[in-house]
Amino acid sequence: MGRSFINDTIYDYALAHSTQPDATQAALYERTQAECGPWAGMQIGADQAAFMSILVAALQPQFIVEIGTFTGTSSLAMARSMPEGARMLCCDVSEEWTALARDAWEAAGVADRIDLVIAPATETLAELPDDQQIDLAFIDADKTGYHDYYEAILPRLSDNGVMLIDNTIWGGAVAAEPSDDERPDTQALRDLNDFIAADPRVEVAQLTIGDGVTMVRRR
Numbered sequence: 001m002g003r004s005f006i007n008d009t010i011y012d013y014a015l016a017h018s019t020q021p022d023a024t025q026a027a028l029y030e031r032t033q034a035e036c037g038p039w040a041g042m043q044i045g046a047d048q049a050a051f052m053s054i055l056v057a058a059l060q061p062q063f064i065v066e067i068g069t070f071t072g073t074s075s076l077a078m079a080r081s082m083p084e085g086a087r088m089l090c091c092d093v094s095e096e097w098t099a100l101a102r103d104a105w106e107a108a109g110v111a112d113r114i115d116l117v118i119a120p121a122t123e124t125l126a127e128l129p130d131d132q133q134i135d136l137a138f139i140d141a142d143k144t145g146y147h148d149y150y151e152a153i154l155p156r157l158s159d160n161g162v163m164l165i166d167n168t169i170w171g172g173a174v175a176a177e178p179s180d181d182e183r184p185d186t187q188a189l190r191d192l193n194d195f196i197a198a199d200p201r202v203e204v205a206q207l208t209i210g211d212g213v214t215m216v217r218r219r
Contacts (some may be wrong), residue, residue: 005172048210049077056090061135068141072101079110091121139165143185169212
């Protein structure tokens, strides 16, 4: 939910003019804030949830992969717009936080569309069938692992597949000059941004929604 690089007035205006959370989504936001303490900031904002829901409705993906589920806000937004027969694979390492996600999926009636695997995501992706294509991927997990997730997903993207990578503006820190005491996450994100921008295999757009979302498709 980071947005420190966007003027609060503009952010609040944009949020007010986006589709508002329904009762289930609102309850998940409130529960995450109440139960996750300082980690609640990892939850995506309502504007980003609305964007992702619309994107899924437009793309009509048959297979979605989410790396980093946390309490389920993003997966809930996507699952509700999935076409009939589509599946979502959620990869996370926390039983505690994803328990909130499971409750929200059940409340929204989308739990039967989602497979949650509690294990390192690189292992879960490696176990997919060789011919399994991914129509939409959302990466929102440990930042130092982003490059590995990117490389694992990119060859599997379908012809019209899209990869979304969260937090790629990182509160504006990636645009600052590197310093000796900056967080490893900041350097990892800066390096990934530079790598993707120069990657001849893809087309890329870095969006200023949320804390920055990079959208990638294969050429």
